[in-house]
Amino acid sequence: MSKKKGEKKAKSGKKKELAALSAADLAPAITQAARSVRTALSRSISDSGLYAGQDGVILALSEDDGQTPGQLAARLGVKAPTMTRTIGRMEAQGFVERRADGHDGRLTKVHLTENGLKSVESIGQSVADCGAMAVRGFSDKEVRTLLKLLRAVEHNLQPEADED
Amino acid sequence: MSKKKGEKKAKSGKKKELAALSAADLAPAITQAARSVRTALSRSISDSGLYAGQDGVILALSEDDGQTPGQLAARLGVKAPTMTRTIGRMEAQGFVERRADGHDGRLTKVHLTENGLKSVESIGQSVADCGAMAVRGFSDKEVRTLLKLLRAVEHNLQPEADED
DNA sequence: CTTCTCGCCCTTTTTCTTGCTCATCGGCCC
DNA sequence: GGGCCGATGAGCAAGAAAAAGGGCGAGAAG
Numbered sequence: 001m002s003k004k005k006g007e008k009k010a011k012s013g014k015k016k017e018l019a020a021l022s023a024a025d026l027a028p029a030i031t032q033a034a035r036s037v038r039t040a041l042s043r044s045i046s047d048s049g050l051y052a053g054q055d056g057v058i059l060a061l062s063e064d065d066g067q068t069p070g071q072l073a074a075r076l077g078v079k080a081p082t083m084t085r086t087i088g089r090m091e092a093q094g095f096v097e098r099r100a101d102g103h104d105g106r107l108t109k110v111h112l113t114e115n116g117l118k119s120v121e122s123i124g125q126s127v128a129d130c131g132a133m134a135v136r137g138f139s140d141k142e143v144r145t146l147l148k149l150l151r152a153v154e155h156n157l158q159p160e161a162d163e164d
Numbered sequence: 165m166s167k168k169k170g171e172k173k174a175k176s177g178k179k180k181e182l183a184a185l186s187a188a189d190l191a192p193a194i195t196q197a198a199r200s201v202r203t204a205l206s207r208s209i210s211d212s213g214l215y216a217g218q219d220g221v222i223l224a225l226s227e228d229d230g231q232t233p234g235q236l237a238a239r240l241g242v243k244a245p246t247m248t249r250t251i252g253r254m255e256a257q258g259f260v261e262r263r264a265d266g267h268d269g270r271l272t273k274v275h276l277t278e279n280g281l282k283s284v285e286s287i288g289q290s291v292a293d294c295g296a297m298a299v300r301g302f303s304d305k306e307v308r309t310l311l312k313l314l315r316a317v318e319h320n321l322q323p324e325a326d327e328d
Numbered sequence: 329c330t331t332c333t334c335g336c337c338c339t340t341t342t343t344c345t346t347g348c349t350c351a352t353c354g355g356c357c358c
Numbered sequence: 359g360g361g362c363c364g365a366t367g368a369g370c371a372a373g374a375a376a377a378a379g380g381g382c383g384a385g386a387a388g
Contacts, residue, residue, distance in 0.1 A: 056192060131186075
Protein backbone atom coordinates (compact mmCIF):
# COMPACT_ATOMS: atom_id res chain seq x y z
CA MET A 1 0.00 0.00 0.00
CA SER A 2 3.01 2.19 -0.40
CA LYS A 3 1.45 4.82 -2.55
CA LYS A 4 4.38 7.08 -2.65
CA LYS A 5 3.07 10.24 -4.03
CA GLY A 6 6.41 11.60 -3.11
CA GLU A 7 6.08 15.27 -2.65
CA LYS A 8 2.67 16.74 -2.60
CA LYS A 9 3.69 19.24 -5.19
CA ALA A 10 4.85 16.58 -7.59
CA LYS A 11 1.78 16.88 -9.68
CA SER A 12 1.40 14.59 -12.61
CA GLY A 13 -0.45 17.21 -14.49
CA LYS A 14 -3.81 15.65 -13.79
CA LYS A 15 -6.60 17.80 -12.48
CA LYS A 16 -7.62 14.95 -10.22
CA GLU A 17 -4.62 15.69 -8.07
CA LEU A 18 -5.95 19.13 -7.35
CA ALA A 19 -9.21 17.68 -6.22
CA ALA A 20 -7.34 15.22 -4.03
CA LEU A 21 -5.52 18.05 -2.37
CA SER A 22 -8.78 19.78 -1.65
CA ALA A 23 -10.19 16.56 -0.30
CA ALA A 24 -7.18 16.16 1.95
CA ASP A 25 -7.86 19.60 3.35
CA LEU A 26 -11.48 18.77 3.98
CA ALA A 27 -11.02 16.51 6.98
CA PRO A 28 -9.10 19.10 9.00
CA ALA A 29 -11.46 21.84 7.91
CA ILE A 30 -14.59 20.04 8.95
CA THR A 31 -12.96 18.92 12.19
CA GLN A 32 -12.01 22.44 13.16
CA ALA A 33 -15.33 23.87 12.15
CA ALA A 34 -17.09 21.25 14.23
CA ARG A 35 -14.87 22.01 17.20
CA SER A 36 -15.77 25.66 16.94
CA VAL A 37 -19.44 24.84 16.72
CA ARG A 38 -19.17 22.46 19.62
CA THR A 39 -17.39 24.99 21.79
CA ALA A 40 -19.78 27.80 20.95
CA LEU A 41 -22.81 25.59 21.50
CA SER A 42 -21.39 24.31 24.74
CA ARG A 43 -21.21 27.82 26.09
CA SER A 44 -24.65 28.69 24.84
CA ILE A 45 -26.33 25.79 26.55
CA SER A 46 -24.18 25.69 29.64
CA ASP A 47 -26.48 28.14 31.37
CA SER A 48 -29.27 25.64 30.83
CA GLY A 49 -27.24 23.21 32.87
CA LEU A 50 -26.30 20.72 30.21
CA TYR A 51 -23.33 19.89 28.06
CA ALA A 52 -22.58 19.60 24.36
CA GLY A 53 -24.17 16.51 22.94
CA GLN A 54 -27.08 16.57 25.34
CA ASP A 55 -28.97 19.18 23.37
CA GLY A 56 -29.76 16.74 20.62
CA VAL A 57 -31.36 14.36 23.08
CA ILE A 58 -33.61 17.07 24.43
CA LEU A 59 -34.68 18.21 20.98
CA ALA A 60 -35.18 14.70 19.65
CA LEU A 61 -37.29 13.85 22.66
CA SER A 62 -39.30 17.02 22.28
CA GLU A 63 -40.38 15.85 18.86
CA ASP A 64 -40.95 12.22 19.71
CA ASP A 65 -41.12 11.44 23.39
CA GLY A 66 -40.47 7.96 24.66
CA GLN A 67 -37.79 6.87 22.25
CA THR A 68 -35.40 4.07 23.07
CA PRO A 69 -31.69 4.68 23.52
CA GLY A 70 -31.00 2.87 20.29
CA GLN A 71 -33.39 5.10 18.38
CA LEU A 72 -31.87 8.19 19.90
CA ALA A 73 -28.38 7.01 19.11
CA ALA A 74 -29.28 6.30 15.51
CA ARG A 75 -31.04 9.62 15.21
CA LEU A 76 -28.18 11.62 16.63
CA GLY A 77 -25.49 9.65 14.86
CA VAL A 78 -23.72 8.36 17.95
CA LYS A 79 -23.10 4.85 19.15
CA ALA A 80 -25.38 3.17 21.61
CA PRO A 81 -22.95 3.11 24.54
CA THR A 82 -22.45 6.84 24.23
CA MET A 83 -26.17 7.41 24.27
CA THR A 84 -26.61 5.17 27.28
CA ARG A 85 -24.13 7.15 29.31
CA THR A 86 -25.46 10.48 28.12
CA ILE A 87 -28.97 9.43 29.08
CA GLY A 88 -27.74 8.25 32.45
CA ARG A 89 -26.13 11.58 33.13
CA MET A 90 -29.14 13.51 31.93
CA GLU A 91 -31.30 11.34 34.13
CA ALA A 92 -29.09 12.20 37.08
CA GLN A 93 -29.43 15.85 36.11
CA GLY A 94 -33.19 15.52 36.09
CA PHE A 95 -33.85 16.26 32.44
CA VAL A 96 -35.04 12.83 31.34
CA GLU A 97 -36.20 9.63 32.94
CA ARG A 98 -36.11 6.00 31.93
CA ARG A 99 -39.19 3.85 31.91
CA ALA A 100 -39.28 0.15 31.20
CA ASP A 101 -41.50 -0.80 28.31
CA GLY A 102 -44.29 -3.11 29.38
CA HIS A 103 -44.33 -5.16 26.21
CA ASP A 104 -40.63 -5.67 25.62
CA GLY A 105 -38.53 -6.10 28.68
CA ARG A 106 -35.35 -5.34 26.81
CA LEU A 107 -36.55 -1.95 25.68
CA THR A 108 -36.09 1.23 27.64
CA LYS A 109 -38.16 4.27 26.86
CA VAL A 110 -36.66 7.68 27.53
CA HIS A 111 -39.07 10.45 28.48
CA LEU A 112 -38.62 14.13 29.14
CA THR A 113 -39.28 15.25 32.67
CA GLU A 114 -41.03 18.48 33.50
CA ASN A 115 -37.68 20.10 33.97
CA GLY A 116 -36.48 18.82 30.65
CA LEU A 117 -39.64 19.95 28.94
CA LYS A 118 -39.16 23.46 30.23
CA SER A 119 -35.66 23.62 28.80
CA VAL A 120 -36.72 22.64 25.30
CA GLU A 121 -37.31 26.08 23.95
CA SER A 122 -34.20 27.44 25.57
CA ILE A 123 -32.13 24.72 23.99
CA GLY A 124 -33.73 25.21 20.62
CA GLN A 125 -33.03 28.89 20.86
CA SER A 126 -29.40 28.28 21.74
CA VAL A 127 -28.92 25.87 18.88
CA ALA A 128 -30.58 28.24 16.45
CA ASP A 129 -28.57 31.15 17.78
CA CYS A 130 -25.34 29.25 17.45
CA GLY A 131 -26.22 28.19 13.94
CA ALA A 132 -27.13 31.73 13.05
CA MET A 133 -23.83 32.98 14.34
CA ALA A 134 -22.01 30.30 12.37
CA VAL A 135 -23.59 31.37 9.10
CA ARG A 136 -23.35 35.07 9.73
CA GLY A 137 -22.85 36.85 6.46
CA PHE A 138 -24.00 33.85 4.47
CA SER A 139 -26.66 34.12 1.87
CA ASP A 140 -29.66 31.90 2.26
CA LYS A 141 -28.53 29.93 -0.74
CA GLU A 142 -25.11 29.38 0.78
CA VAL A 143 -26.64 28.08 3.99
CA ARG A 144 -28.73 25.60 2.10
CA THR A 145 -25.75 24.56 0.00
CA LEU A 146 -23.64 24.01 3.09
CA LEU A 147 -26.38 21.97 4.66
CA LYS A 148 -26.78 19.87 1.57
CA LEU A 149 -23.06 19.21 1.19
CA LEU A 150 -22.72 18.39 4.87
CA ARG A 151 -25.44 15.80 4.65
CA ALA A 152 -23.92 14.38 1.51
CA VAL A 153 -20.60 14.03 3.30
CA GLU A 154 -22.27 12.31 6.18
CA HIS A 155 -24.06 10.00 3.80
CA ASN A 156 -20.84 9.18 1.96
CA LEU A 157 -19.17 8.13 5.16
CA GLN A 158 -21.80 5.72 6.38
CA PRO A 159 -20.14 2.29 6.42
CA GLU A 160 -23.35 0.31 6.09
CA ALA A 161 -25.21 2.56 3.74
CA ASP A 162 -22.66 2.00 1.05
CA GLU A 163 -24.97 1.65 -1.88
CA ASP A 164 -22.36 2.66 -4.33
CA MET B 165 -44.91 12.67 12.27
CA SER B 166 -46.29 15.37 14.44
CA LYS B 167 -43.72 18.05 13.97
CA LYS B 168 -45.11 20.98 15.78
CA LYS B 169 -42.21 23.26 15.21
CA GLY B 170 -44.08 26.47 15.17
CA GLU B 171 -45.65 25.61 18.43
CA LYS B 172 -43.01 26.94 20.77
CA LYS B 173 -43.54 30.62 20.14
CA ALA B 174 -45.74 32.62 17.89
CA LYS B 175 -43.38 33.80 15.22
CA SER B 176 -43.66 37.04 13.42
CA GLY B 177 -43.98 35.37 10.06
CA LYS B 178 -40.92 36.85 8.42
CA LYS B 179 -38.98 35.08 5.73
CA LYS B 180 -35.94 35.39 7.96
CA GLU B 181 -37.47 32.67 10.07
CA LEU B 182 -36.91 30.19 7.29
CA ALA B 183 -33.24 31.01 7.29
CA ALA B 184 -33.22 30.64 11.03
CA LEU B 185 -34.62 27.17 10.71
CA SER B 186 -31.86 26.25 8.32
CA ALA B 187 -29.34 27.73 10.69
CA ALA B 188 -30.81 25.72 13.51
CA ASP B 189 -30.26 22.58 11.47
CA LEU B 190 -26.70 23.51 10.76
CA ALA B 191 -25.23 22.79 14.16
CA PRO B 192 -26.47 19.19 14.25
CA ALA B 193 -25.52 18.67 10.62
CA ILE B 194 -21.96 19.82 11.06
CA THR B 195 -21.64 17.90 14.28
CA GLN B 196 -22.78 14.66 12.72
CA ALA B 197 -20.66 15.17 9.63
CA ALA B 198 -17.63 15.80 11.81
CA ARG B 199 -18.38 12.69 13.82
CA SER B 200 -18.51 10.64 10.66
CA VAL B 201 -15.26 12.12 9.45
CA ARG B 202 -13.65 11.55 12.80
CA THR B 203 -14.77 7.94 12.95
CA ALA B 204 -13.75 7.16 9.40
CA LEU B 205 -10.39 8.83 9.85
CA SER B 206 -9.85 7.07 13.12
CA ARG B 207 -10.27 3.73 11.46
CA SER B 208 -8.06 4.68 8.55
CA ILE B 209 -5.15 5.69 10.72
CA SER B 210 -5.62 3.10 13.42
CA ASP B 211 -3.42 0.68 11.52
CA SER B 212 -0.68 3.26 11.73
CA GLY B 213 -0.97 2.99 15.48
CA LEU B 214 -2.38 6.39 16.30
CA TYR B 215 -5.71 7.96 17.07
CA ALA B 216 -7.89 10.69 15.65
CA GLY B 217 -6.41 14.05 16.43
CA GLN B 218 -2.85 12.85 16.28
CA ASP B 219 -2.72 12.88 12.53
CA GLY B 220 -2.70 16.65 12.43
CA VAL B 221 0.35 16.76 14.65
CA ILE B 222 2.24 14.41 12.39
CA LEU B 223 1.34 16.34 9.28
CA ALA B 224 2.01 19.73 10.81
CA LEU B 225 5.38 18.54 12.01
CA SER B 226 6.18 17.08 8.62
CA GLU B 227 5.83 20.53 7.14
CA ASP B 228 7.59 22.44 9.89
CA ASP B 229 9.56 20.32 12.28
CA GLY B 230 10.40 21.59 15.72
CA GLN B 231 7.26 23.56 16.48
CA THR B 232 6.24 24.37 20.01
CA PRO B 233 3.10 22.91 21.57
CA GLY B 234 1.50 26.34 21.46
CA GLN B 235 2.16 26.70 17.76
CA LEU B 236 0.79 23.25 17.08
CA ALA B 237 -2.27 23.94 19.16
CA ALA B 238 -2.97 27.18 17.32
CA ARG B 239 -2.39 25.52 13.99
CA LEU B 240 -4.67 22.60 14.69
CA GLY B 241 -7.29 24.68 16.43
CA VAL B 242 -7.11 22.99 19.81
CA LYS B 243 -6.25 24.33 23.21
CA ALA B 244 -2.78 24.15 24.64
CA PRO B 245 -3.48 21.59 27.37
CA THR B 246 -4.98 19.24 24.83
CA MET B 247 -1.91 19.55 22.68
CA THR B 248 0.35 18.94 25.63
CA ARG B 249 -1.35 15.71 26.47
CA THR B 250 -1.51 14.57 22.86
CA ILE B 251 2.18 15.25 22.45
CA GLY B 252 2.93 13.39 25.62
CA ARG B 253 1.07 10.35 24.40
CA MET B 254 2.64 10.50 20.98
CA GLU B 255 6.01 10.78 22.64
CA ALA B 256 5.25 7.65 24.64
CA GLN B 257 4.19 5.99 21.40
CA GLY B 258 7.49 6.93 19.83
CA PHE B 259 6.24 9.20 17.08
CA VAL B 260 7.59 12.51 18.34
CA GLU B 261 10.07 13.69 20.91
CA ARG B 262 10.39 16.83 22.97
CA ARG B 263 13.53 18.88 23.04
CA ALA B 264 14.18 21.87 25.21
CA ASP B 265 15.00 24.99 23.29
CA GLY B 266 18.44 26.27 24.18
CA HIS B 267 17.53 29.92 23.90
CA ASP B 268 14.18 30.01 25.67
CA GLY B 269 13.84 27.72 28.60
CA ARG B 270 10.08 27.94 28.60
CA LEU B 271 9.81 26.72 25.02
CA THR B 272 9.58 23.08 24.06
CA LYS B 273 10.28 22.03 20.54
CA VAL B 274 8.49 19.00 19.20
CA HIS B 275 10.31 16.93 16.62
CA LEU B 276 9.36 13.92 14.58
CA THR B 277 11.25 10.74 15.34
CA GLU B 278 12.36 8.33 12.67
CA ASN B 279 9.31 6.27 13.35
CA GLY B 280 7.09 9.30 13.08
CA LEU B 281 8.77 10.39 9.89
CA LYS B 282 8.10 7.03 8.32
CA SER B 283 4.41 7.30 9.10
CA VAL B 284 3.99 10.69 7.46
CA GLU B 285 3.11 9.46 4.01
CA SER B 286 0.80 6.81 5.36
CA ILE B 287 -1.05 9.38 7.42
CA GLY B 288 -1.27 11.81 4.57
CA GLN B 289 -2.63 9.06 2.41
CA SER B 290 -5.24 8.13 5.00
CA VAL B 291 -6.37 11.71 5.42
CA ALA B 292 -6.57 12.24 1.69
CA ASP B 293 -8.37 8.95 1.24
CA CYS B 294 -10.87 9.81 3.93
CA GLY B 295 -11.45 13.23 2.45
CA ALA B 296 -11.88 11.71 -0.99
CA MET B 297 -14.44 9.29 0.34
CA ALA B 298 -16.26 12.11 2.05
CA VAL B 299 -16.62 14.09 -1.15
CA ARG B 300 -17.41 11.14 -3.36
CA GLY B 301 -19.71 12.25 -6.09
CA PHE B 302 -18.93 15.89 -5.52
CA SER B 303 -17.86 18.14 -8.30
CA ASP B 304 -14.61 19.97 -7.86
CA LYS B 305 -16.52 23.17 -7.50
CA GLU B 306 -18.67 21.73 -4.74
CA VAL B 307 -15.62 20.62 -2.83
CA ARG B 308 -14.13 24.07 -2.99
CA THR B 309 -17.42 25.62 -1.99
CA LEU B 310 -17.71 23.34 1.01
CA LEU B 311 -14.17 24.14 2.03
CA LYS B 312 -14.79 27.84 1.73
CA LEU B 313 -18.02 27.73 3.70
CA LEU B 314 -16.46 25.58 6.38
CA ARG B 315 -13.67 28.05 6.88
CA ALA B 316 -16.12 30.90 6.95
CA VAL B 317 -18.09 29.13 9.65
CA GLU B 318 -14.95 28.57 11.64
CA HIS B 319 -14.04 32.21 11.22
CA ASN B 320 -17.48 33.35 12.31
CA LEU B 321 -17.22 31.37 15.51
CA GLN B 322 -13.88 32.68 16.66
CA PRO B 323 -14.49 34.65 19.86
CA GLU B 324 -11.44 36.83 19.42
CA ALA B 325 -11.67 37.42 15.71
CA ASP B 326 -14.95 39.18 16.12
CA GLU B 327 -14.38 41.97 13.70
CA ASP B 328 -18.03 42.79 13.49
C1' DC C 329 -49.48 -29.08 20.91
C1' DT C 330 -46.31 -28.01 24.52
C1' DT C 331 -41.79 -27.09 26.07
C1' DC C 332 -37.06 -26.21 25.92
C1' DT C 333 -33.06 -24.34 23.99
C1' DC C 334 -30.49 -21.55 21.09
C1' DG C 335 -29.76 -17.41 18.60
C1' DC C 336 -30.54 -12.51 18.05
C1' DC C 337 -31.49 -7.86 19.58
C1' DC C 338 -31.21 -4.13 22.90
C1' DT C 339 -29.15 -2.20 26.67
C1' DT C 340 -25.54 -1.47 29.67
C1' DT C 341 -20.57 -1.70 31.40
C1' DT C 342 -15.67 -1.02 30.75
C1' DT C 343 -11.54 1.14 28.85
C1' DC C 344 -9.39 3.96 25.66
C1' DT C 345 -8.88 8.47 23.58
C1' DT C 346 -9.71 13.59 22.50
C1' DG C 347 -11.18 18.16 24.07
C1' DC C 348 -12.35 22.01 27.21
C1' DT C 349 -11.80 24.86 31.49
C1' DC C 350 -9.44 26.13 35.58
C1' DA C 351 -5.32 26.25 38.07
C1' DT C 352 -0.26 25.87 38.69
C1' DC C 353 4.62 26.12 37.77
C1' DG C 354 8.71 27.82 35.52
C1' DG C 355 11.35 30.85 32.74
C1' DC C 356 11.88 35.41 30.13
C1' DC C 357 11.62 40.44 29.57
C1' DC C 358 11.15 44.88 31.45
C1' DG D 359 11.71 41.72 41.43
C1' DG D 360 7.19 41.77 39.14
C1' DG D 361 4.42 40.92 35.30
C1' DC D 362 3.80 38.00 31.30
C1' DC D 363 3.95 34.12 28.37
C1' DG D 364 4.36 29.33 27.58
C1' DA D 365 3.92 24.59 29.11
C1' DT D 366 1.88 21.39 32.18
C1' DG D 367 -1.42 19.07 35.66
C1' DA D 368 -6.15 17.97 37.38
C1' DG D 369 -11.09 17.42 36.65
C1' DC D 370 -15.21 16.97 33.70
C1' DA D 371 -17.55 15.29 29.61
C1' DA D 372 -18.29 13.14 24.76
C1' DG D 373 -17.31 9.51 21.67
C1' DA D 374 -15.70 4.84 20.06
C1' DA D 375 -14.74 -0.14 20.39
C1' DA D 376 -15.10 -4.51 22.87
C1' DA D 377 -17.65 -7.26 25.79
C1' DA D 378 -21.12 -8.62 29.08
C1' DG D 379 -26.38 -9.18 30.72
C1' DG D 380 -31.00 -9.97 29.88
C1' DG D 381 -35.17 -10.72 27.30
C1' DC D 382 -37.70 -12.18 23.23
C1' DG D 383 -38.77 -15.23 19.62
C1' DA D 384 -38.21 -18.96 16.54
C1' DG D 385 -37.26 -23.62 15.78
C1' DA D 386 -36.49 -28.31 17.31
C1' DA D 387 -37.81 -32.11 20.16
C1' DG D 388 -40.88 -34.67 22.91
